[in-house]
Amino acid sequence: MEHLLGLLRVHIHKGVNLAVRDVTTSDPYVIIRMGKQKLKTRVVKNNINPVWDEDLTLSVLEPLPVKLEVYDKDTFSMDDKMGDAEFDIKPFMEAVRMRLENLPNETIITTVKPTRTNHLAEESHINWTNGKVVQNMVLRLQNVECGEIEVQLSWVDIPGSRGL
Template sequence: MEHLLGLLRIHIHRGVNLAVRDVNTSDPYVIIRMGKQKLKTRVVKKNINPVWDEDLTLSIAEPLPVKLEVYDRDTFSLDDKMGDAVFEIQPFLEAVKMRLHNLPNDTIITTVKPTRTNCLAEESHITWSDGKVVQDMVLRLQHVECGEIEVKLSWVDIPGARGL
């Protein structure tokens, strides 16, 4: 517990224009990996624009990159890969570390720009929202013909954890 910094809540909002892996649709789900941790959303049937609206929570001991993978659920064969994306949580953790409070809602703390080395489809804003630091990201999936995933990061302090 003493090496734990806190929890990173990743809200997997939705997928946009995901790849078709079955005849004319897909049954997508998302896997989040960081270090040895692996979390998974439910499968959304027959939808290439799925809305998961699901929270996955990682315990953070060090700011490793987070890998997001999208798969198409298949009943009789191995699930097909529908792309992946990697994102850094360092800028988000830096913003949380500032220990800001009482900012006007939706104040932008930091903007992370899309680069060749990150998977952002557009600028990502780290903002102050309802009393906490959040980061909205649109991730462009790699190794696939199309598709984006919208996620939101938020931080959960745990009593007894080292904290940021």
């Protein structure tokens, strides 16, 4: 049996300038996947700049990439895809592994630069915030004409799990 390393909390903050899939707007929601896990936010009606402000929590057995997909909810037809992105949690997990303590709030531990392979729209900082490691990311959606999703990662240690 695989050992649980801990939980990755993915805070789906908001979408910015998402694609229009209905006549003038969209009803977007986000699905995240890691391995066999699949989680979904609620639908925000008639909004191409939706604020979900939702936490989705994935169990991490190994540092697999997280896939994020945005869809437009349709009542009478298949939901339309509004782009996707993928992010690597390895840099974040390496920062968690450092077991840092007592740093000044908002200390930057690591900066992840945008590359062709990571879908970041801008530099992503892994910070020490309120006593824990968090990573804020702006992901540029792929396979779509426009749109970005803002997410924040944080780590939840589980008592009795192997830990990092």
